Amino acid sequence: MAAGVGAIDWNAPWLAPWRDAGQPLAQRVAGGEAVHQALQAAPQAAVYFVPQTELPAGTAYEQFIFDTRRVPTRDNLHDFFNGLAWLHFPQAKQRLNALQAQAIAADGVQSVRGPLRDALTVFDENGALLQAPPALWDALRARDWRRLFVDLRPLWREARLTLFGHALLEKLVSPRKPMVAHVHSAPAAIDSVAELDAWLAQAVQPQAWAAKPFAPLPVLGVPGWWPANEAPGFYDDAQVFRPARPPEGAGDNMGTHIAR
Structure with a gap:
């Protein structure tokens, strides 16, 4: 240890x-x-x-x-x-x-x-809270990675990503590009971890969370978090920055994005 x-x-x-x-x-x-x-x-x-x-x-x-x-x-x-x-x-x-x-x-x-216990476990192990302008959230939900990280890069100065999942923190002791968090939206007005904690405790509602209301975010793509993401072509890796699935594809197997 x-x-x-x-x-x-x-x-x-x-x-x-x-x-x-x-x-x-x-x-x-x-x-x-x-x-x-x-x-x-x-x-x-x-x-x-x-x-x-x-x-x-x-x-x-x-x-x-x-x-x-x-x-x-x-x-x-x-x-x-x-x-x-x-x-x-x-x-x-x-x-x-x-x-x-x-x-x-x-x-x-x-x-x-079951769906609820699975969602709770996923967030507990691999979750994060993102406070960000709506434009960043729109791009993240669409998995429009170039818009999210390149076109809208200046907006990240107004964003805050707070990791929650202990398995993700453990994995990031040895950072690798494919590591992805399951991200939940948090209000931008909150400005401390204690306030985030109180808000999240109220926000976790069984019916909504059973549907896994998370978005996958490759954390080392966050501007300022990893020097390599300043290089041209960093976000062109489709094995990490996966495109959105066609609308007819039922569901989103978020489990495939758990940090390994």
Whole structure:
């Protein structure tokens, strides 16, 4: 784990909202503390972080958190970033957890998640919130990548992308061009992570979220986030910047865009 947290580049632009709390905790882990111990030392902790061994065999992870307010935590980067998400978005994480627990109580743990649990998991692992002018959102929803990132590039100075998903944060420790977030729109007027957290906790409504109201966004295409995207032709890679599907194609398999 010391090597893992040591590989985190806290100067990466996507980690700006996470740096003040995350970097000191990473230093504690690098010094030999278990991940759950370092997280529990954070003054803003709204849940208890405990070793993974406290999760009883046969008990659903989300149900255990809901029942006990304890988050089983392994000594790896995935759970380190999950803990940081709990520290930064406590209200939203509790809302996602409560909806997961309600679905588990109603339907049990099945081999295939239902639409709502699937959407909640996708966002929890790989989500982000984008505050942006309408023109950027129109281009993103149309997957008009050249318009989004080239023609409208100056508009990105008025936009803010805040990552939420802990799996995405983990993957971005070793950035690769194909990494894509599942993005939800947030009001432009919100100007702090705490306000985003409170808004998101209210915005997660089961019926709407079961339809996965997310847009896929290759995060390293965001202006200022990756030096390579200044080069001509960066956005011509159709394996990453995929065109919109024809209208007759039913649905959008967002799962194909999960960061790998």
